[in-house]
Amino acid sequence: MAESTHPHEPHDSSLASRLNWLRAGVLGANDGIVSTAGLVVGVAAASTDTDAILTAGIAGLAAGAISMAVGEYVSVSTQRDTEQALLKQEKRELAEEPEFELNELTEIYRGKGLSEQTARQVAEELTAHDAFAAHAEAELRLDPQDLTNPWHAALSSAVSFTLGAILPILAILLPPTQWRIPVCFAAVLVALAVTGSVSARFGRSDPRRAVLRVVIGGALAMLITYGIGQLAGVSGL
Template sequence: MERTLGPLGPHPHEPHGNGFAAKLNWLRAGVLGANDGIVSTAGLVVGVAAATTDTTALFTAGIAGLSAGAISMAVGEYVSVSTQRDSERALLARERKELREQPESELVELTGIYQAKGLTPETARKVAEELTAHDAFTAHAEAELGLNPAELTNPWLAALASAGAFLLGALLPLLAILLPPASARIPVTFVAVLVALAITGSVSARLGGSPRGRAVVRVVLGGALAMAITYGIGGLAGVAGV
């Protein structure tokens, strides 16, 4: 599809705009969160399954890992996004103050930004004046800071999304280890997890615009290695009677 450009960048209705990029970031974060849930929970339940066939022990370990992982993801995402948002708000407050106290200097600065993008001095000045007249704060925030004051990330939504993605991913290995008969638990879980990782790796690569093959191989090999190591550790612990 041909990209439609206005004088300052992508047309707001085209999928190349900031809103679409933000949605892609959310989707990518969700896929990565699900991937973390799959790998960490799979490693945990496979390790426990190597040491015991007791269904209650497997269920308890899986639920504990799932809950702890989801809470950890939520807290980590909340703290990270809150810190980022605080920094963004501080930058926006400083920009608002500069616009109020030095409007002419800010206009010159905005003109210089668009001139550096390739516009002639006259066109850059006209664009800066028109944007300033329309919404000076938003124009300067987007051009100077790369921020849209109306689209700052909500840390609560980020925390919920991260926890939800982790939970969805973690459910797969938990069900895969609990539902089959004891003799088939490990192979069923290995296959289910590797297939799921191949899917998440492919989706993540597509969202990021990178080659799918390498992404899928990396995530599948990583997941297989994690399960193999925890399986070995669990087996040793079971033999030792720990």
């Protein structure tokens, strides 16, 4: 007997959610790379003091990771509160107006192209099985068992930002003094090209445009902070 689903076409309801988190992780790493690179390049342009560069890099990493985590927590908490309010309202409507809700579900499936009779049958069968889950999915596009988790989002953002920030810190500290800034520029631009390409693949967009945008943006950020560092003190080059 033929398989009901193609082995290369996953139908897990949480797949889209996981891909969104993965894409957010890539973007978080990208933010960590760019912001920390700009900071350490600016300091390195003003001073050759390794301790000053390291301190600036670690401070930027910590501040950025905390900011990303807090911002993501607040944002996702607000989203979760909204989702829970919508689900609570839907549950109340099902208890108070079951017939109206059944008709509403029928119309949703009619709008998807089913005939009146088939749509009604589908709505009745889904309602008999789990009315709340059926309406949550069809009307709100939510899975009551798989709501967004603000703690997961905060941790993911903090970790991805930290991993991204580590690269420019190492790239600016490990080479000899005269090679610090050129090596950091090169390493950061390569890393941004990778994150831009991965992000584009998740979004199914043209990777060349995505890579070009993120590389140009990162290069501009470092050039600007390098110029500020040059103005603020003696360059280490």
